Amino acid sequence: MTFDPFNELAGGSALRLDEGQQDDYCLPVASHSPETERLDFVHDIYKYTAGNIPDEVMELLSDGQDRSILDVGCDTGKWAVEMTEAFPNVHVIGVDLAHPPITVFPPNFHFEIHDVTKGQEYANDTFDIVHVRDITPGISDFHGMxxxxxxxxxxxxHLLVKEIEWMPYLHGGGDPRERMPAFRDSAFRSALSERSIDPMIGINLKRYVGNVRGLCDIQYSRHMVPLSPWSDDPILNYTGHLTRIGMPILGNTMRVMLIDHGHPDPDSTYAEAMRELSDLTIKPAWYFGNVAARKQGKFTDVEAENGTRILANG
Known part of the structure; x- marks a missing residue:
């Protein structure tokens, strides 16, 4: 039976649901394999390429005070769990449209099913850190989010944001449109646009964050990840390896969205794209944007009860 990410009998999963209604995020839920593995690969790529958190946030979380984090679109929960394990004083709330594949939650990690496109359900000035990562395919109003x-x-x-640039690049020379026509296929970006989602959020991440009122000290960095293990650098080679084994899963992840968009044969196109990646001489790569910013105002250390209070009321 051909793998179908939305057919549990074929190894996939159901569409995400929110209050009993199918939402617009036309990708498999994070709690079902193989999407779980792919998302964990992406987490490790981010961690080894750019780190889980910047130095100033590390310093804040290491001061021994109770701290609260909101993880928006927490996927498999791997980032949140690593935060709770590294910083026992930190209380993390993860929100997503599907339950993460975690059987036993750390005592300082609380999960809530919530559609962030409808706004946040928390009071003003609640969290010390808000973490957002790779939620472009489900957000039509990224600025509002x-x-x-x-x-x-x-x-x-601190606001921490990472987003993928849905565009391949070549570091071995040549035009991606000529050397990787199948991989460069714009159908996925067109499918996002059809759902009123900006497929260029990752490329324009710095501008998106810069246009949000109330932020200061905005730091932006752009990171390259090989699409295959062509680099001699140990970290780049490893992240390229993770990307390469995750790419077939991504093809199945996008399949239903592309069919719904009207793509005549997404399976053949993706098979050809994978063949293109076998040419290591072109050194194919993808990029992601990474932003750390602060909310304007003085950070005062009141009796830090936010985390425990939120967990108790959850």
Missing amino acids: LEECVRVLRPGG
């Missing part, structure tokens, strides 16, 4: 993240941040708190 970021504004809500800033609203629930405490003054002086």
Whole structure:
């Protein structure tokens, strides 16, 4: 039976549901294999390429005070769990449209099913840190989503955002449109646009964050990841390896969205794209944008009860 990411009998999963209704995020849920493995690969790529958190956030979380984090679109929960394990004083709330594949939650990690496109359900100035990663395919109003993240941040708190650039590049020379026509196929970006989602959010991430009111100290970095293990650098080679084994899963992940978009044969196109990746001389790569910013205002250390209070009321 051919793998279908939305057919549990064929190894996939059901569409995400929110309040009993199918939402617009036309990708498999994170709690079902093989999507779980792919998302964990992406987490490790981000961690080894750019780190889980910047130095200033590391310093904040290491001061021994109780701290609160909101993880928006927490996927498999791997980032949140690593935060709770590294910082026992940190209380993390993860929100997503599907339950993460976690059987036993750490005591300082609480999960809630919530559609962030409808706004955040928390009071103003609640969290020390808000973490957002790879939720472009489900957000038609990315700016509004970021504004809500800033609203629930405490003054002086940190906003952390990472987003993929849905565009391949070549570091071995040549035009991607000629050397990787199948991989460069714009059908996925067109399918996102059809759902009123901006497929260029990752490329324009710095501008998106810069246009949100109430932020300061915005730091932007752009990171390259090989699409296959062509690099001699150990980290780049490893992240290229993770990308290469995750790419077939991504093809199945996008399949239903492309069919719904009217693509005549997404399986053949993706098979050809995988063949193109076997040419290591072109050194194919993808990029992601990474932003760290602060909410304007002075960070005052009140009796830090946010995390425990939120967990108790959850």
